[in-house]
Amino acid sequence: QVQLVESGGGLVQAGGSLRLSCVASGRTVSTYAVGWFRQAPGKEREFVAGISRSGGKTNYGDSMKGRFTISRDNAKNTVYLQMNGLKPEDTAVYYCAADGRSLQVVTTRFWYDAWGQGTQVTVSS
Numbered sequence: 001q002v003q004l005v006e007s008g009g010g011l012v013q014a015g016g017s018l019r020l021s022c023v024a025s026g027r028t029v030s031t032y033a034v035g036w037f038r039q040a041p042g043k044e045r046e047f048v049a050g051i052s053r054s055g056g057k058t059n060y061g062d063s064m065k066g067r068f069t070i071s072r073d074n075a076k077n078t079v080y081l082q083m084n085g086l087k088p089e090d091t092a093v094y095y096c097a098a099d100g101r102s103l104q105v106v107t108t109r110f111w112y113d114a115w116g117q118g119t120q121v122t123v124s125s
Helices: none
Strands: 003-009 011-013 020-026 033-039 045-049 058-060 068-072 080-085 094-098 119-124
Touching: 003 011, 003 045, 003 094, 003 119, 020 068, 020 094, 033 068, 033 080, 045 068, 045 080
Parallel strands: 011 119
Antiparallel strands: 003 020, 020 080, 033 045, 033 094, 045 058, 068 080, 094 119
């Protein structure tokens, strides 16, 4: 089973940027599609972005398109989420998750096998 650890969260002003990292251990991340999800207080966990095993396919939540970019470096066992143009409504705990079954990018959280502990992102207005 793969273990995931997120980092890079923090407090940023609206319009600012953050880059989140998701480092995998236990198994090579190249055998997993990886998704980023977020959960704000009182809300459902929602899909943010996902990337296929090779990195050739990506998918984004509607409100993230054009602002967020997901990428991966399989040699470093790491997946990144570059977030630009941050808004207060982006405030949430961000989680990365691994999907060992799909060749595509799955947007539903129930499909993912392993999850990190999350990293807090807070955007001030």
